[in-house]
Amino acid sequence: MLKKGIAIKLGLAMLPVIFVLLFIFAIAGASMMSSENEVEVSAGGCSPIGGLNQEKWSEGIEKAGVFKGKQNTFMMVSRKYGIDPVLFAAIAMNETAWGTSKAVAIKNNPGGLMDAATGMATVKVFASLDEGLDAMGQTLHNRIIVDGLNTIEKLGNVYAPVGAANDPSNLNSNWIPTVYSIAEKLGGLTMNCAAEVGSDIKIVGDKMNYFDAVLQEAKKYNGWSYSWGGSNPDVGFDCSGLMQWSFKRAGINLPRTAQEQYAFTQRIPASDVKAGDFIFFKGTYGGANHISHVGIVINEKMMYDSNSSGIGYHDYQGAYWKSHFAGFGRIDSTK
Known part of the structure; x- marks a missing residue:
């Protein structure tokens, strides 16, 4: 509703417009509130809000270096571990410069996963890209589902913490905005990890x-x-x-x-x-x-x-x- 002071400043010339708008809002409100029955549904955590944009998804993957043709692999791993395929792919793209880094091209490591056998001093080597994607999917499952890091911000603060000892150039500060940007290019998140909508779906x-x-x-x-x-x-x-x-x-x-x-x-x-x-x-x-x-x-x-x-x-x-x-x-x- 307009504040009284603002309404006065609009002048008499605006009154017909205001009445029309109020009439429209009244009709819309009556339609939406046809019953007083209102129930809250708790979705909890990170709520899915939409399907995959197949056109943007396929177009993005096909341009991503070694990930070309891996749409189904991303989907299968996502289903296996209960994670958002777009978020999964966006992080992989960010970690590998869109599928072109040596880590993914030579070592089949799409997620920047470190090797425990070397005391986390080197990047882990996988026998195949599919194996590397599966390991990355499991890691994201542990962070998102198990640890509850259900937004890009929460995930970024752990996955790529700003000020980390292994990031002297402070590149991690770009992780969150870059993952958002890539996810948008791939058609947008299919699980609403950005806004956490769902705690009060009515x-x-x-x-x-x-x-x-x-x-x-x-x-x-x-x-x-x-x-x-x-x-x-x-x-x-x-x-x-x-x-x-x-x-x-x-x-x-x-x-x-x-x-x-x-x-x-x-x-x-x-x-x-x-x-x-x-x-x-x-x-x-x-x-x-x-x-x-x-x-x-x-x-x-x-x-x-x-x-x-x-x-x-x-x-x-x-x-x-x-x-x-x-x-x-x-x-x-x-x-």
């Missing part, structure tokens, strides 16, 4: 009666890596496997695949969507119209699902997800 409006039970179960696996074909905690979860398992805990039996779950549900317009409804996507793999991904709606911006960046909260309003959007769905009460 549901505004109505929710399906099963929503609390389903989300409570799904949240048990927050931060887990995506597991292709997975449908239980023993092997992990893919997107539809997570939905099937979580809904079953709430007494609702779903078919197995995203395509089958799409057919099992009724299409609903965006204006009628409630927390707990399904959101479907097409063409993330397979044919352009193949229903290939599913999540559960949290609010007008967020969903909870299992995708390549892991299990957790993701922003379905991002460019990637919007380009593959297939529709919202609700369980058919007649089935």
Whole structure:
């Protein structure tokens, strides 16, 4: 709301504009607050907010020296250790001058990992680049997941501390801004480690009666890596496997695949969507119209699902997800 003093200075000529804006805001507010039901969802730590920008991701990796063609390796290691693939790649690019340093070209060391056998005096040598990437992924898992260094700033202060004895030229002072810059070039983080959004994700409006039970179960696996074909905690979860398992805990039996779950549900317009409804996507793999991904709606911006960046909260309003959007769905009460 405008302060009174400022409003007076605007003059009578601005009053029609102000009234129009107030009218628009009032309508928007009424729409968003159609119900007083408001729930806080604790995502904890570092919350995923969006999918991979495939175009920028592939373009960046293809220009990165020895990393050319290693997109799938970055993704597989990221899934294995539950880390953000973009953050993983951005750090590797920073440590190796975009895949061109001697450490990575000759010693297959993409993460600047030191060799304990030499008292940390030399860079460790790996038999292959894939082996080096796996070791780096495990190190990042230990720092991000185990130690809780879930922002670029926290990670940089440990991974590349300013004033370190082995950094007489103070190059580490550039680590944080450079990693941010590279991550942006690769399409942006798929896990929101910069802003730590998620500690108070809110549901505004109505929710399906099963929503609390389903989300409570799904949240048990927050931060887990995506597991292709997975449908239980023993092997992990893919997107539809997570939905099937979580809904079953709430007494609702779903078919197995995203395509089958799409057919099992009724299409609903965006204006009628409630927390707990399904959101479907097409063409993330397979044919352009193949229903290939599913999540559960949290609010007008967020969903909870299992995708390549892991299990957790993701922003379905991002460019990637919007380009593959297939529709919202609700369980058919007649089935």
